[in-house]
Amino acid sequence: MEFTPGMRELTERCKLLYSDAESVIHRWGHIMRTARGAVWFVNLSGGSERDQQLAYVAGILHDGVRPVTEETCHAHASAEWALILLEAYSEFSDEETQSICQAIQDHRMPAVWKSPVHQSVFLSDKILEHMGAYLDFRAPVWAGELSHTDLHGLEPVEAVICYYRNASRKFCAGNFPDFVHDLVEYQTHWNRVFLDALTTHEPWAVDMAEYLFSAGSKKKDFDWILASFSPHGPQQEKWSSEMNAYITGKKFRHFQEVLSSS
Structure with missing residues (x-):
């Protein structure tokens, strides 16, 4: 999978963002592994290279808002945060941005999966990081x-x-x-x-x-x-x-x- 300029920039931003995350188990190591697994599951499901790129972005953004306690749903909060963040990246179309944010929003619980990208973060986060x-x-x-x-x-x-x-x-x-x-x-x-x-x-x-x-x-x-x-x-x-x-x-x-x- 080729890294686009936006993916490279987002990766560097996320490394800094997650370096001091409130929860030690939700710092960059977890984020990187979740993104890596999301790409793997998309490939396993027959997704395209672009699907893999979108899954990677969803993976590195999926815990952007992640307090230790779950007083508010971190998945929904992270999806809303990602939606605003991605407005600055014109390489992602509106449809692609929605696809990324939906994967983030639904990564906590099972859903009716619409695409390989949609299910990718959930599968990686739960099967690889929580098992x-x-x-x-x-x-x-x-x-x-x-x-x-x-x-x-x-x-x-x-x-x-x-x-x-x-x-x-x-x-x-x-x-x-x-x-x-x-x-x-x-x-x-x-x-x-x-x-x-x-x-x-x-x-x-x-x-x-x-x-x-x-x-x-x-x-x-x-x-x-x-x-x-x-x-x-x-x-x-x-x-x-x-x-x-x-x-x-x-x-x-x-x-x-x-x-x-x-």
Whole structure:
């Protein structure tokens, strides 16, 4: 996919914008990975190169307004913000701008999908960023961030389990198009195993959750947390290896194989 001048400029603007986002798990690393995944899903769905470009722009703008608490819908707020921002970029037609903003607006919950671009950010954000071994690192950090607000007063493991139970609706395969069913199953298997290990107090999972929760509660940089994590024992090593393969962009070939085998 070729980067247009507008895409390059928006990328640089977004790097600055998200560098000090209120939530550490919603900074540039998350944004970049979501955009990368959105492009991949558009390609998987047979979209054109222009569709991929629009999905990329939607991906980097999808959390433009993202407070820690969800007092107002961040997806709608981000779509409204993106609509104003894109007025300065004449390379995007009115129809393309609406397509970008619709993908942003509908990235939180399932919708009646109208196009590969429309569903791209939702699929990337939910299947890749809110599932898989990577989520088992992200969720405890997020629970740590929320320990000052929504999850205040809960012990670390209790808070992480609470997060998973509240977020379980995202793991329902019925929320996703049929063509990604096997990938959803692959990703959520990691989360089911991790959650079971937490609820039965298996040391590897408890230690991992407590360490990540503590880092999140202290608002440490999320990419630094991931890069500096030192696994202990075979289970943590397995999770860490899978997480690192995803964040470095090395999992897509395997994801494709998972989908091709169905």
